[in-house]
Amino acid sequence: MNMPQAGMEVKTMDHEARQGQIEDYIPLVKYLAHRISMKLPNHVEIDDLVNSGIIGLIDAIEKFDPSRGIKFKTYAEFRIRGAIFDGLRSLDWVPRSVRKQKKMVEQSYAQLEQQLGRHATDEELSKELGVGLDEFYKILDNLKGVSLGKFVELNNNDSQANGEGDSVIAFIPDRSTDDPYHKFQKHELTEILSEAIRKLPDKERYVVSLYYFDELTMKEIGTVLNITESRVSQLHTKSMIRLRDALKSYVENKGR
Structure with a gap:
């Protein structure tokens, strides 16, 4: 999976660059959503997990601070997973x-x-x-x-x-x-x-x-x-x- 290099100042990106980074990390969102879906009942839609994960990715792009000394991919994974968990809770998918x-x-x-x-x-x-x-x-x-x-x-x-x-x-x-x-x-x-x-x-x-x-x-x-x-x-x-x-x-x- 080709990922952009960490360290670029995400907060100053123009719209086109920001959209490009979102598209670059969509495969990561889908990968994490599929991994999480393996733990869930079949009635939980994978598309719902992906949509929540994209929200987490966007949140990561907006809040990432390279001065904290971590890779963007590490930070994005954390935010994507968290957003998917939040989405599951809001769906109240457990009878x-x-x-x-x-x-x-x-x-x-x-x-x-x-x-x-x-x-x-x-x-x-x-x-x-x-x-x-x-x-x-x-x-x-x-x-x-x-x-x-x-x-x-x-x-x-x-x-x-x-x-x-x-x-x-x-x-x-x-x-x-x-x-x-x-x-x-x-x-x-x-x-x-x-x-x-x-x-x-x-x-x-x-x-x-x-x-x-x-x-x-x-x-x-x-x-x-x-x-x-x-x-x-x-x-x-x-x-x-x-x-x-x-x-x-x-x-x-x-x-x-």
Whole structure:
């Protein structure tokens, strides 16, 4: 993908140059939209994600400041992803029944694992929910993508102070990194996530590693682990529930 070189002063662009840069980065928008769509139910339209991503790209072009010492492509990716997440929230694409299922599964996970002192098995959780194992897997399939963007949102209250909506989890260097409290908070949060990932059951940990660090698709991960793509999606959903629970506990304890 041919991208323009970072460092040009975007804010002083004339209309033609600005339009040219938008067109140059449309492939990046489509790429990110397709990556995100893989985590979502089929009824979510890819065109809606692309349209939201273009809004994020335009926002990035208008706000990019080369003096901050980052590449425009890095900044644009962050803004595009954020705009797509915002678009998903505004669409309210998750049915109320699915939100109810999500809350029920999260509560059951937390209660069972507190009682057992270990990760609950699928059989134990399905029994706790009062459903068969096949029905439990259907519920996990329904929850595909519901937790998308939660890590980005987690520090939203703290980040609103700078008006940018940046998250401490999304690492884009800026002046705030000179703040010792910011550095400590980011380090602490990273440690919480790292520890939570280490504690995941083996297959869930492999899925998280291959998906987020090696950037394999669900289908590719299925080939590596010799399981179906659907099973990979279910493992991903369970790992996100566990990680969100760990982060939620962290935030709640910080507030005490």
